[in-house]
Amino acid sequence: MNRNALTVIDAGILLTPLNRFAPGRLIIDGSSIADGGPAATIQLPSGAERIDASQMLVVPGFIEPHIHGCGGVDVMEGTYDCLNAISRILPGHGTTSFLATTVSSLPDVLTAAVEKLGALTHRTFDGAQLIGIHLEGPFISTTKRGTHKCANVLAPDAALLEKWLRRANKSVRLVTLAPELSGANELVRLAKDYGAQLAMGHSNATFEEAKSAVERGICYAVHTFNAMRAFSHREPGIVGEVLADDRIFAEIIADGIHVDPAVVRLFARAKGKERVLLVSDGISATAMPDGRYVLGQDTVEVINGVCRDAEGRLAGSTLTQENALRNFVEWTGWSIEDALLGLTLNPARALRLEKKGVLEAGADADVVLMDHTFRVMKTFAKGKLVFDRLWTN
Template identity: 40%
Template sequence: AGAVDNASVVINQGHIVNISTDSADIPRHARTLNAEGNLVLPGFIDLHVHGGHGYDVMDGTVEAVHELARHLATHGVTGFLATTVTASLDDTLAIASIVRQASAVPGPGAAILGMHIEGPYINPQRRGAQNPCCIRPPSIAEMERVIEASGNAVRLVTLAPEMPGAHDFIAYLRRRGIIASMGHSDATYEQALAALDVGVSHATHVFNAMRPFAHRDPGIIAAVLTDARPIAELIADGLHVHPGAARLLIKARGPAGVVLVSDAVRGAGLPYGCYRMGGQDIWTSENGARTADGHLAGSLLTLEVALRNVMTWTGLPLHQALAMVSLNQARELGLDSRKGSVEVGKDGDLVICSPTLQVLTTVVGGRVVSPDP
């Protein structure tokens, strides 16, 4: 669908009931938000976000998850997957339970659409900033317990498909309706294709924490660039991935094959300094979020900035680039009948942006959540 000029979007009981260019179609007693001169866009969905504004999913409190949701809403996010890092089983179970509790109570910001379990079933050689102490082979028995603790909220699991037992684990995830993603992986091209054959359908922060591309050893990256099956995450902050590489990915896969993610951490939205993540100190600056030895450790990115960056790098028009922060994510989560675009019948998840894509107002389920009502 394209843009509609000078239209009103009418939301009732949380759903879009009318989109009209006739002001007579606006109910007389409706609360109105004036978006004149601005853009009304579908709310953004972040499939990979750890923290922000001083909070982290791994803090293990309902307050932390809700405050993260509030922070995300200020940047146009209306739904997100609360994302864990590599941790002990006990810690992961505790976080899963917290996310379940946070989801059960209507929060102050973006909706919690489930969990993304990033690690611990990754390759130590490609761990990035993940804690090496807790990395272990995939375990169906463990994942059963995590899913149960979360109240069936696990939507996506990142793992290295070359690890022992990974193929059985991937098949298990698919049976449970959970997205299996390859990431933090040293898989060869052939191993990546084999993983796609058994059910992997997503790739975590492509180019980062994976075997680099070489013309005689093209690795996961070539599989993602040339195979239509995996949806590719991209951290478009200009630090994790060079703009030229980002253009390559989007050119190869098209906007429909890419999802922009923040992979943001606690320090996002706060002054530069030192913050804790996964049991270690993370330093933030204009060079991003980094460990003491200089390795990138998540980002300080927000999705409206990612969207602006990608449009600048690729020249894509807004209506094409927008799918990378909204419809593609909704489709992957099986929520595209309700979310991901501004259409009659869908949830009233909207973001009002200036023409330069500065977030002004965020609406979740017909309720203004940012700025604070």
């Protein structure tokens, strides 16, 4: 064992998040977790660097499946420097790995973006890790396209999808589509062949259509309620299926703008702690002042942190996962351990990330230290300290 690489974190409360140890102790060896558990039972290795987190919560790094950019940068720019800029900002908000999320764009624009992002996936960045691509559109419903431009929305085209999956070098991990479109089945089979998960979103699916999508293996819903056929007590629609079917992992944007806090509470009760995904859908304007920003190739105006396109439609958010967690706990009354699942173990399971979302021996050492107001104080990505609040003072 390389002694120099050992770090011991003495935690006031360690949330793995399946177990709670207070006090707890976590041992990091290089880029992995070597051990974790009750402080009294984990021996202190000699020569290790010790971090006193006795006044803090120690939790797994957050996994972000749905982010378009931050810090003035959009992921579709696709250069190392752009992605690195995003990578450096995210750990300050608890996020240690993310899927670069594209928006519906002209085919050539998307081809170029997935090619560039595919080449960057798994390269080393200064902060959070880029773990793949989330292709949001363009095979979505024209009536539920949200801010995705009409001209960029396409009918299912298997040849085109296959081209993107191939050019992305198997880095596409999630494909959001509208399952009710004719030809969607072929896309589902294709994406699975390339190891991607499927999500339903920007969809006008009826209850029956959404149910049949789940039978075909689409067990993930993107920004629940937003850009979906509305719920009605006689035709529950896709929203009714997402809420009622325990197999579906469901994203929610807990910013208080995309979904009313009361509906977030209802959503939490319906989905339960093992199926909630707390995502940001953040765009380049995140962690920036109000002004004009880009989302893909489109311009977005941000006023008081709310992003809208030229037609006034919501166009992503300026939410961070740190704020999503705080809002969600406040609005639902859930315990921190239950709410944390929505940023750690649940996205890891939904995306089949085996070494992430949990602090146990062998897992990646993605670790966040938070104070008791859930403010991120220090963040480790694969064992490396990538954020320390002291640096910002």
